[in-house]
Amino acid sequence: MNGNKIELWHVPSPGSELAEKLEEMGLDANDLAARMGYTPKAVNDILQGNSRITPDVAIMLEVITEIPADYWLRRQMSHDEFLSRERVKASLSDQPLWRKSFPEELGVRDWVRRGKNEADDKSGLSLLKFFAVASPQAWDSYYKDARLKVAFRISLADVKDPYAMSAWIRRGEILSDQDPMEKLGQPAVRKNLKAALPEIIAFAAANKVRPKSKKRITYWTPEAEVVDDCMTGLQALCRKIGIRVLFVQNIKSSPVHGMYRWYKDVPLIQLHDRFEKRATMWFTFFHELAHVLYHGKKGICLQNIEITHNYPEKEDEANAFAQKCMVDAGFKV
Structure with missing residues (x-):
């Protein structure tokens, strides 16, 4: 039982x-x-x-x-x-290669929960539960073939490691579901963001350097995502605006810097939690923030990852916005 x-x-x-x-x-x-x-x-x-x-x-x-x-x-x-x-x-x-294609971090970090029924774990049923898909074929359709256009306008088929990338994306969904947020709608979020942007930039200026006392965690850390006061402060600040910010442990074979998407009618900025330099974290954050401010809801943008259906003009616009915010915050660009 x-x-x-x-x-x-x-x-x-x-x-x-x-x-x-x-x-x-x-x-x-x-x-x-x-x-x-x-x-x-x-x-x-x-x-x-x-x-x-x-x-x-x-x-x-x-x-x-x-x-x-x-x-x-x-x-x-x-x-x-x-x-x-x-x-x-x-x-x-009959599909052992599908199960073995996913990175070991999923088990080490307990992202894929181990049940008392070892047969479920060994068979791959626990992986299906993690991704909330009914079969490996459904996983292919959702993450690689981009058939569910409502959720994604992207295919991970050309990503170096789509299995690791999909796991990182899915982890963000799970963490989001554990902490529901009010749905404000795109016009309200953009209005709030424009009003709060000076406060965000000031917060970045006050948090330029990662505290030396904070030990940099590794790719194989089994514990839950580790954040410091800067990260939690940024999360709280953005939550008031109507934007969810998550710091999700990265996966070594798919080192994405950040992601922007709307998930269940809430804008989501998902960042990894292992930036060696605080300046890199802030640039990535402001880059994703530009997508919230200027770009649509039906899409997903991954930074530091080459993907199909990527739009260079949007990335250029996001980079320009991030550079301006960095200069305003006192960073050397």
Whole structure:
């Protein structure tokens, strides 16, 4: 038992329990067939698990065995779930390269949660749960083929390591879902941002250098994302505007600097948490902030990563905005 969830290792068909009940009642398959008005073959199919217990059959069994119909239906549903889960695991076992393509950091950092059922972990089912997709083919469609245009106007097919990149993007989604924000809408966010921009620049000017006391974490740090006072202060400042800022541990094989997108109607700026120089962090942040201020909602921009459907003019505009903000904050550009 894991909380309120039972980890299913093996769930027999309800037919095996029915056979035990018949033996207890002193009946055989022929007796049950006669009482149900079924053929002996139809009853044997139920007893052997080759035929499902339908609501009609469950009511018949309630009348004959005095065991409620909903019990038989629940047992059938549990068995059906077990069989479906095993089919998914079997399909994943035929695609070992897909499972092995994802970076080790996912397990080391516990991004992909390990359950008590090791078979789920080994099969790749835990990976599907992490990405919230039903199959490796669905992962390809979502992250590489860019078929879901509503969510992405981008394909990760040409990225050096699309598996690592997709994991970093997905981690941001999970962290966002854990901390819901008010949806202000694009016009309100832009208005708030324009009004708060001097305050943000002043905050950057006051936080030019990373504190020496803060130990720089490595790619293999298993703990949750580590942030300092500057990072948390920036998050709080942007949250008042209506912008979510996340610092998400990077993955060595896909060293993206930052990302801009709208996620569930909230603008999201996602940065990695290992900038060696504070100036690089601020430039990346202001670059992504320009996308919020000037560019649309239907899209995703990744900095330091070459991607398809990237628009150079938008990147140039974002770089120019970032340079101006850096100069205003007193950084040497």
